[in-house]
Amino acid sequence: MQKTLKKYFLVFILPTLLAFSMAFIIPFILGVYLSFCEFTTVDNGKFNGIQNYINAFASGSGFLSSLGFTVKFVIVAIVLINVLAFGLALLLTKKIKGTNVFRTVFFMPNLIGGIVLGYTWQQMLNSVLLQHGTNLLAKSTYGYWGLILLMNWQMIGYMMIIYIAGLQNVPTDLLEAARIDGATNTQTLFKVTIPMVMPSITICTFLTLSNSFKLYDQNLALTAGAPSHQTEMVALNIVNTFYGRTGYSGVGQAKAVIFFILVAGVGLMQLLFTRKREVDQ
Amino acid sequence: MKKKLISTLLCVSMVATMLVGCGDKGDTPANDGNTDTTDDAGDDAEAGDDADAADDQGGSASAEGGKVYYLNFKPESDDTWQQIAAEYTELTGTEVKVVTAASGQYEATLTSEIVKEDAPTLFQINGPVGYNNWKDYCMDLKDTDYYSWLLDKSLAIEGEDGGVYGIPYVVEGYGIIYNQAIMDKYFATEGAKAASMDEINNFAKLKEVVEDMTAKKDELEIEGVFASTSLLPGEDWRWQTHLANLPVYYELKDKDVTDIDELEFTYADNYKNIFDLYINNSCSAPGTLTTMDVTSSMAEFALGQVAMVQNGNWGWGQINDVAGNTVTESDVKFLPIYTGVDGEENQGLCVGTENFYCVNSKASEADQAATIAFLEWLYSSAEGKNHVTNDLGFIAPFNTFEDSEKPTDPLAQEVLRYMEDSSKTSVSWNFTIFPSQSFKDDFGFALGDYCNGSKTWDDVVETVKTRWAEEKAATTAE
Incomplete structure (x- = not known):
């Protein structure tokens, strides 16, 4: 069996490999190449060295300030989403009536597209803020907390489902043993449950991290960077660079490459960090 | 053993069909280029002749063989454009495809569409700044009738070489x-x-x-x-x-x-x-x-x-x-x-314009000819002009339009009134x-x-x- 598998390895992997290279590897390589070019379309790139990378960090390109805003957003979003999702998951694994209904309801927002969500929340937040004679785009703090609120609303349900799956897999004999040994609820939670659901925590932090970093639709629809680019996240900044000025698509591309390296780096570090804390059952 | 063989064969044939499917698409448009390399060296001259003959045919039949693909800028007039395209196809047999970019997405859509095999033959730019970005794709339209009909030649976009690369198709106020x-x-x-x-x-x-x-x-x-x-x-x-x-x-x-x-x-x-x-x-x-x-x-x-x-x-x-x-x-x-x-x-x-038609310089000659023919039909024939003034509501800056053929909506009327005052x-x-x-x-x-x-x-x-x-x-x- 092992031998046959090896023999036909290529045959089985080929379709996926082809699709993967067409949809991912080739565009990626092309993208990296274009970040060293000045181009209008992918066909007519002219090599111009690292000029794009220099321009990406030039003052007024807004890359660093949008990166700062993104980092501020990501930290708060990760903590809030995971804590709230875990709390909900704990609640909904207790034997409460209508657990399934609640689970479905909390999961629903995740099925709505980001643009729609952005506009919906924009209307809702504005209708509240307008009562107080101001609006979402008046101050960057409004936009910031608006984005956090939106992301929480959207992501908590999804993360909750993952945590629920994790919690259901915590062996009951362990919990029982803890109870017999006289552990309090808090002790059980921190010494038994959380270490046991560490794999779920790894997945959830990774998902929230990468999704918050790469956030685009919601950002575009909710504030589009107003006031004056102060709520502009990196992905939006890249797109604005790409289309904002003639001849700057290469700079946008360079920023995208830097952004990719950054997100990949942070994501890997986080994976290593949380993996270490996982325990074998 | 037999079972295994059959399943393997099935797998192989599945992959093969997929590959063939992919290959086909890539092959057809590139045919001309391939002719020389695939033929024997001795046949080279012949193959060259063949290609020339094919080209000539394409040239003489111009509009016949060519296709028109217009990437439309104005979402509000998408329905009208589809109707115009259908009508023109019925009239002349030339295939006309109109795709409308979503509001605010024109540049992005054009960027991705223009590198496809089936690229837009007709697109628009917004003025000198847009021309700077798209000059590699704009064809010189100086010798077309369409340009000769333009009332105010200074409105057109000229390149550094004196060619005309963008022609305004509407005047707005x-x-x-x-x-x-x-x-x-x-x-x-x-x-x-x-x-x-x-x-x-x-x-x-x-x-x-x-x-x-x-x-x-x-x-x-x-x-x-x-x-x-x-x-x-x-x-x-x-x-x-x-x-x-x-x-x-x-x-x-x-x-x-x-x-x-x-x-x-x-x-x-x-x-x-x-x-x-x-x-x-x-x-x-x-x-x-x-x-x-x-x-x-x-x-x-x-x-x-x-x-x-x-x-x-x-x-x-x-x-x-x-x-x-x-x-x-x-x-x-x-x-x-x-x-x-x-x-x-x-x-x-x-009063002015920021809508200029450009013909894709990288399209085949037949397609370019078909595109220009389409534009000339739209802006000179009775049916075409009717669409332009009444359906699209354009104030067209061309001498092919009589005074009676101006848009009748109140705001266009007002623009004309101010222009004539x-x-x-x-x-x-x-x-x-x-x-x-x-x-x-x-x-x-x-x-x-x-x-x-x-x-x-x-x-x-x-x-x-x-x-x-x-x-x-x-x-x-x-």
């Missing part, structure tokens, strides 16, 4: 649209500051009237004089582009130049005049303007809640199509945008030289901050000046 019925009601009130619209021919008078109207808004049954100054990001083009055209127009005129690296914004106060008038006499408070979009301000006008709105003749559809519309066709009129510049009594509407000087569209989208966006942001009270007017002026200089430097540095 904008100003302050007002509702005659509400104005008449005001003129009839006691102590009205003017007796008719003719008296309003400068900023001072306009301000006097508007402020008096605001004071009497209950009596006039309106919520404000002006519709909301929409400043939601992406909805702010009426201010950062159209209204900003006026100060730039006057500054360029004073300096007698057509482009400028550093804008002094000498007419900033004039811009502030009219902008403040808009936001302080509107149906929406200044602090709410960054939540407003263009559609809602056009609706406010259509529903009779306000007396005036700044927009162009393309806005007629938006006024006319609003459900519960209370504005009658004969009451919709244009007023030039007065900003308090000396001698503005003779100023007309802002020799006592008025039209303001040309100079925002085609605005350095970049980034500049416009930042200007819009600054205006939003000004309305929200987080920026002073001086900050706005500073933003305009520095961003103009920065963006001009960044886009022309190469």
Whole structure:
């Protein structure tokens, strides 16, 4: 069996490999190449060295300030989403009536597209803020907390489902043993449950991290960077660079490459960090 | 064993069909190029001849073999374009495909479409700045009949080599649209500051009237004089582009130049005049303007809640199509945008274009010929012209159009009236030289901050000046 598998390895992997290279590897390589070019379309790139990378960090390109805003957003979003999702998951694994209904309801927002969500929340937040004679785009703090609120609303349900799956897999004999040994609820939670659901925590932090970093639709629809680019996240900044000025698509591309390296780096570090804390059952 | 063999065979055949499927697509369009390499060396001459013959055929049959693919810019006229395409195909057999880019996504759509095998043969650019970006894809149209029909040749986009690469296909005008019925009601009130619209021919008078109207808004049954100054990001083009055209127009005129690296914004106060008038006499408070979009301000006008709105003749559809519309066709009129510049009594509407047709220089000759034939049909045949004036509502700047073949919607009529009035000087569209989208966006942001009270007017002026200089430097540095 092992031998046959090896023999036909290529045959089985080929379709996926082809699709993967067409949809991912080739565009990626092309993208990296274009970040060293000045181009209008992918066909007519002219090599111009690292000029794009220099321009990406030039003052007024807004890359660093949008990166700062993104980092501020990501930290708060990760903590809030995971804590709230875990709390909900704990609640909904207790034997409460209508657990399934609640689970479905909390999961629903995740099925709505980001643009729609952005506009919906924009209307809702504005209708509240307008009562107080101001609006979402008046101050960057409004936009910031608006984005956090939106992301929480959207992501908590999804993360909750993952945590629920994790919690259901915590062996009951362990919990029982803890109870017999006289552990309090808090002790059980921190010494038994959380270490046991560490794999779920790894997945959830990774998902929230990468999704918050790469956030685009919601950002575009909710504030589009107003006031004056102060709520502009990196992905939006890249797109604005790409289309904002003639001849700057290469700079946008360079920023995208830097952004990719950054997100990949942070994501890997986080994976290593949380993996270490996982325990074998 | 047999089972295993069969399943393996199935797998292989599945993959094979997939590969063949993919290969096919890539092969056909590249046929010409392949001929030489696949044939034996000895047949080279023959193969070359064959290819030539094929080319000749394509050339002589021109429109026959070619296809037209138009990437349309105006979402509001998508239905009309589909209809035109179908009609032309029926008439001549030439395949015409029209795809419409989503609002605000034209550049992005064009960027991805133009590298495809089946690329647009006809697309549009927005002026010299757009030409700079797309010059590799624009074909010289100097020798076409279509260009020869153009009334004002200076409107076309010329390259450095003297070729003509973009031809305007529509002339548009904008100003302050007002509702005659509400104005008449005001003129009839006691102590009205003017007796008719003719008296309003400068900023001072306009301000006097508007402020008096605001004071009497209950009596006039309106919520404000002006519709909301929409400043939601992406909805702010009426201010950062159209209204900003006026100060730039006057500054360029004073300096007698057509482009400028550093804008002094000498007419900033004039811009502030009219902008403040808009936001302080509107149906929406200044602090709410960054939540407003263009559609809602056009609706406010259509529903009779306000007396005036700044927009162009393309806005007629938006006024006319609003459900519960209370504005009658004969009451919709244009007023030039007065900003308090000396001698503005003779100023007309802002008339110009930022829509230029370009033919894809990388398309096959047959496709190019078909595309030009399509354009010439559209702008010279009776059916085509009918579509242009009545369905698309374009004021076409070509000599193939008789006086009787002008659009009949009230705003287009008004634009024509102002253009024909020799006592008025039209303001040309100079925002085609605005350095970049980034500049416009930042200007819009600054205006939003000004309305929200987080920026002073001086900050706005500073933003305009520095961003103009920065963006001009960044886009022309190469």
